[in-house]
Amino acid sequence: MATATKEASAPAAADSPNGVKDSGPPSLSVGAILGKVRARDPHQAEFLQAVEEVLRSLTPVLDKHPEYLPVVERLVEPERVVQFRVAWLDDAGVQQVNRGFRVQFNQALGPYKGGLRFHPSVTLSIIKFLGFEQILKNSLTTLAMGGAKGGSDFDPRGKSDNEVMKFCQSFMTELFRHIGPDTDVPAGDINVGGREIGFLFGQYKRLTVHYEGVLTGKALQWGGSLLRPEATGYGLVYYAQEVLRGMGKDLKGMRCLVSGSGNVAQYTVEKLLHLGALPVTLSDSSGYIYEKDGFTPDRLQHVLDLKQKKRARISEYTKKFNTAVYVDGAKPWAVDSAVVAFPCATQNEVTEADAQRLVDAGVKYVFEGANMPSTAEAIAVYLRAGVVYGPAKAANAGGVAVSGLEMAQNSQRFPWSKEEVDDKLQGIMRSIYTESMAAAQEYGMAATDPGALQAGANIAGFVKVAEAMLSQGCV
Ligand SMILES: NC(=O)C1=CN([C@@H]2O[C@H](COP(=O)(O)OP(=O)(O)OC[C@H]3O[C@@H](n4cnc5c(N)ncnc54)[C@H](O)[C@@H]3O)[C@@H](O)[C@H]2O)C=CC1
Numbered sequence: 001m002a003t004a005t006k007e008a009s010a011p012a013a014a015d016s017p018n019g020v021k022d023s024g025p026p027s028l029s030v031g032a033i034l035g036k037v038r039a040r041d042p043h044q045a046e047f048l049q050a051v052e053e054v055l056r057s058l059t060p061v062l063d064k065h066p067e068y069l070p071v072v073e074r075l076v077e078p079e080r081v082v083q084f085r086v087a088w089l090d091d092a093g094v095q096q097v098n099r100g101f102r103v104q105f106n107q108a109l110g111p112y113k114g115g116l117r118f119h120p121s122v123t124l125s126i127i128k129f130l131g132f133e134q135i136l137k138n139s140l141t142t143l144a145m146g147g148a149k150g151g152s153d154f155d156p157r158g159k160s161d162n163e164v165m166k167f168c169q170s171f172m173t174e175l176f177r178h179i180g181p182d183t184d185v186p187a188g189d190i191n192v193g194g195r196e197i198g199f200l201f202g203q204y205k206r207l208t209v210h211y212e213g214v215l216t217g218k219a220l221q222w223g224g225s226l227l228r229p230e231a232t233g234y235g236l237v238y239y240a241q242e243v244l245r246g247m248g249k250d251l252k253g254m255r256c257l258v259s260g261s262g263n264v265a266q267y268t269v270e271k272l273l274h275l276g277a278l279p280v281t282l283s284d285s286s287g288y289i290y291e292k293d294g295f296t297p298d299r300l301q302h303v304l305d306l307k308q309k310k311r312a313r314i315s316e317y318t319k320k321f322n323t324a325v326y327v328d329g330a331k332p333w334a335v336d337s338a339v340v341a342f343p344c345a346t347q348n349e350v351t352e353a354d355a356q357r358l359v360d361a362g363v364k365y366v367f368e369g370a371n372m373p374s375t376a377e378a379i380a381v382y383l384r385a386g387v388v389y390g391p392a393k394a395a396n397a398g399g400v401a402v403s404g405l406e407m408a409q410n411s412q413r414f415p416w417s418k419e420e421v422d423d424k425l426q427g428i429m430r431s432i433y434t435e436s437m438a439a440a441q442e443y444g445m446a447a448t449d450p451g452a453l454q455a456g457a458n459i460a461g462f463v464k465v466a467e468a469m470l471s472q473g474c475v
Pocket residue numbers: 188189190191192232260261262263264265283284285286344345346347349369370371396397399400
């Protein structure tokens with residue numbers, strides 16, 4: 001994508017395509033809005049990175065529709081930020097104090113929706129970037145969901161089940177008053193899976209006496225949806241398949257690099273195997289494993305046992321399978337002879353130097369499973385090298401999409417079959433691809449432009465939210 005953030009001149013208030021007028025300060029421009037965001041929160045590096053990336057893509061839209069500028073000014077400010085103390089007693093009876101967050105970013109399209117992350121790196125900046133991305137991602141799914149994110153700096157590593165339960169109960173003891181099935185529906189993210197959602201749901205029920213679809217990612221026996229655990233990874237691969245199909249290519253036989261080894265990475269590898277691709281790496285924050293001839297269903301099952309049951313490091317894998325090598329302290333991006341990369345671990349895991357390594361090693365496609373895994377500089381490297389770039393908010397939307405389907409099943413009080421959910425997931429990922437392409441082309445980009453999917457996802461996601469915000473007035 002070749003557009004740069006434009007310091008546009010003052011647009012006058014104008015009619016929106018739906019006939020609603022909105023007006024902002026006469027000096028409003030993309031540059032002025034960015035300046036205000038930077039001045040307000042100069043230390044929120046991740047949040048600024050996410051906002052800058054989106055606004056850059058929106059420049060041609062805002063040139064054509066200056067009436068959206070006041071909407072953008074509101075969009076970059078969360079509707080509500082809740083920050084709270086989470087105090088709990090560890091197994092030794094010693095008090096621990098963590099910080100909890102819920103950023104309710106935008107409710108234009110539906111109840112706030114987005115995951116909870118428990119990780120020592122969690123700050124308000126991280127939760128705000130995730131919540132901001134979630135607005136446009138949820139819009140792309142076509143389901144009625146606003147954008148939110150939450151979490152805590154709690155580190156579950158090394159904690160007993162009892163300690164995790166105590167923490168979750170204390171976290172929900174504050175959070176419950178801000179959420180509800182028609183208000184805000186949290187789910188999992190890094191270090192928040194089935195175990196944590198269970199503890200959180202139990203405490204919500206105890207506090208409210210309501211048995212309702214207030215969280216997604218629940219277990220099947222008590223309101224979960226089939227395929228929610230698999231949805232982000234499966235959706236990512238379905239999206240990649242759509243993009244490749246649009247270029248007359250097929251994932252079958254392609255060597256793929258996958259980073260991370262958590263929920264998203266595991267089911268990305270599983271779906272790649274279903275489709276005959278050759279995933280060869282997985283990683284964690286300590287290093288990566290390389291299976292030269294690719295994972296197999298048996299080998300993947302071992303990863304699932306290690307990660308889901310034993311909560312072990314990925315290095316443990318080579319104790320059972322000596323077909324693989326473990327490389328300590330490194331990322332998988334320099335492994336050669338791969339064509340596709342799926343970063344599925346965490347934000348900014350692909351730096352400019354990593355991106356250059358990927359390009360040098362022959363990678364032609366990057367599809368993001370993690371949220372914002374590529375730095376701005378890394379994205380520039382992909383695009384300069386002609387690498388097709390499938391951005392997170394489109395490529396990993398399958399998880400929240402099936403969360404939306406879980407909400408629909410909870411409202412109906414009737415579960416759907418695996419086939420029904422999978423069929424809907426595939427349809428949603430296909431429509432994200434086609435809508436993104438259509439939006440990029442509407443604003444002058446060629447379908448063959450390596451940045452078309454990025455610009456298209458930002459534009460298509462934004463326009464729906466902007467129209468809803470215009471219709472709903474200046475709130
Ligand atoms: N779980 C979901 O449904 C969705 C998750 N995501 C995103 O996918 C990414 C992964 O999330 P999950 O798989 O759910 O979490 P998880 O907790 O199941 O797994 C996280 C994985 O990332 C690895 N990791 C964490 N920090 C790392 C680092 N600095 N370097 C290398 N590896 C690191 C961990 O070792 C672990 O294997 C996150 O960016 C998350 O926001 C996006 C959409 C939905």
